Amino acid sequence: MDAGLAAVLGALAGSVATIGAALATGWAQRESVRITARSEHRRERREPRQEAYSAFISLLFELRNTIAPLTAVSEGEFTDQVSQVSVDRCTNLADRIVGKSIDVALAGPVEVTRRAGNLQALGFMLAVSVKAVQEKFAEEGFLTDHRRTLAYNYMTKRVLEYQKALNEFVVSAQAALDDDGTV
Template structure:
């Protein structure tokens, strides 16, 4: 019921209509609060699921990186003399070739695990190191196979392969250091930058 006085242009609202409008405003506020709360809960659940996913990815990565680094460290130690000097006349023995063969195979095996663990930046470096390990092993095998050759052409090939050993050794060392830093960054990534 609305009460209007003569001469007034506006009318006052009765108590029933005011109560209905008040209840309606309260309902809208309650629905808005419920929607906001639901959205906040979904966002919290999404953040928690993402953190759990990152933790689950980090553990296998850590193991894969650790094993790969161990094998790459062994090869890095083997190639260290070639990093130092282009004119090295190191005696290449069958024992050395066998060691490099085993280490090269181990680097290849462990790089597969790193590639599967990711991320892309670490994967790319693991593949580079795997390729360098294969190239180093091939060059060493050629040097060993033709080490006592007398022909000028074969001696030239051995010199070229020794030069390739030096180049690949330096590249391996550099890429290995870069791999370690990228692996650390991948393990430290908490996803806050995404």
């Protein structure tokens, strides 16, 4: 190999190495900018999400705290605890939960939105059940021990189901707020 060919090959190898290094550096910079932008985007979404989740969770706990005492009494006292005031309060809370669930759905992510929709449906079902208990047991001759037991067991089961869904929602909301976009 003569000196001229060695010089050309050396220059070519140096050029290829320089081009490779430039490409690698450019790719690394692009990835760094992308990660930074994604992290910034997540940070900007965290505060509105936290506000939406907080308002939603507050209403969910308020509904739970309104309904749970109705099932905390004995079966014999159950229907006596269901008043028009508790019906109105449950209905109002269920309506407000619908509005806040829209905010949560828009804030996302998908898993939180799915759990919020489930809680919205469970809350509505609880409010309707309280109203049905109040209306039906007010009817003359409708109240029997068997019907009271069935209603009590149904409501107790629904409250427990609601509480479980509420706990799962809180955990998924925390996970969404903790997500910094690096995973």
